[in-house]
Amino acid sequence: MSLPSDCLHCSNTLSPDTEDDSFRDLIEHLSPPEKMAGLCWMAVVLAFSLSVGNTGAMDQNKVQKLAKYILNNCFLGEGQVSLAVNFPANLDQNSLHKISEECALIKDKIGQQDGLYKGTIMVAAKHKTIQSKSRQPYTEHAEERVLDNMQHLAANSAGKSLIFYSFLSPCTKCTTQGGRHNILDKIKDKIDKKGWNDIAFVFSKVYTRTKNYKGDVPLFEDTIKTTLENLGTTIFDDNIFHCYSPKRSPFKCIKCLSNASPRHVDENCLTNEDDLYSSVGRVGAHI
Template identity: 40%
Template structure:
């Protein structure tokens, strides 16, 4: 993410109970994302959260009962919150050096979450990953290798969800849509095309949708904030 943002919530999520994420119940996904935003959200600032979610919908409340809102939201800038079912972080701005992006910081600690049978790893981010660092294959601080090593090699069920397309730099310069699409495609290559979703509000309805269809074609809502309404 760019330095202005401090919101990447790692939320890995299965679109349906079972091994096929693309078949996961969309209503359950929507409920999970809404609860994460309501309890742990930080408005339009960047943060990242990884959450372990039960496949059994009736047990979802246990996740949010275990990690209290105040504990998750009030950690210091340089600290990564590690709880029972939640890992959370903001970007860490290092003066005169570089910015540790929230997604990367969360992924560094995600292995500390209990990898229990019947649970899904959810990686939620306020912004879609940036192409300048997070999804740049040649950048030493990208998140692609972390996803392969710390998510795909460990978890059976996982997904990445975001709620705002990252389409402007910290200086408000518009990022070409093609660059945004390329950044998302690099993430898809790392985590799987069927494991990325975008959630947004359209005319009072909160919607979550898969970013890629079976032909690996990207949904316009996943690369353009034009589709996001307040």
């Protein structure tokens, strides 16, 4: 943030469109020196507001285009995987070629590199079981591993669009505030106030089943709804999408959360279309 060294020039930084009516009314009755000081203060506030992170919502058509490109080029099969991809503002053939090259590297190397790939414009990970002498073995989920390795993407985020993709929608472990492995805090740390132009969280399958001491059990829709609402408290806000190819229909992306209060969660983000055709519906079980 920079301001003119001579505060007498501050008034030139403000156009009539940037002045608030109530502020104008207030300074109208001040002496000339006081009025100039008020204009200078307004310039400080305006400059500060413009310097704060500008990460915004991504247009739904753009989300669908980028998500489809990721799934067509980087799809690693039916299993939990997460990716974060920096898309440049200018999506020309050269930039798309670079992305497709990294997708090919992911498919070739992710199985050889402990289920983790760190490239120049994307990070990808599968879950990993951690053996520990001090506690029971536990699982680092794919989303958590991607967030822990996004330093290069964040450092080169200026002017880019970020798609954070997960094959499965987040589980309760990932979206319970204060939990040891929740991704909400990591999103705040790794993505908040960085330089991306716009961002979106995309998933292909709704996480509808989990594993506990009883085995593979279904989740209630209210539980799934809560996970999405909790994810919506991060900078992703209402930019959360279920992108998939319905039976006998073209690929589409459903916006999961409304931006109204109280928030509405789209029912298409609470179940998988496969489940509507099958009584088994054994999709979306985290380890």
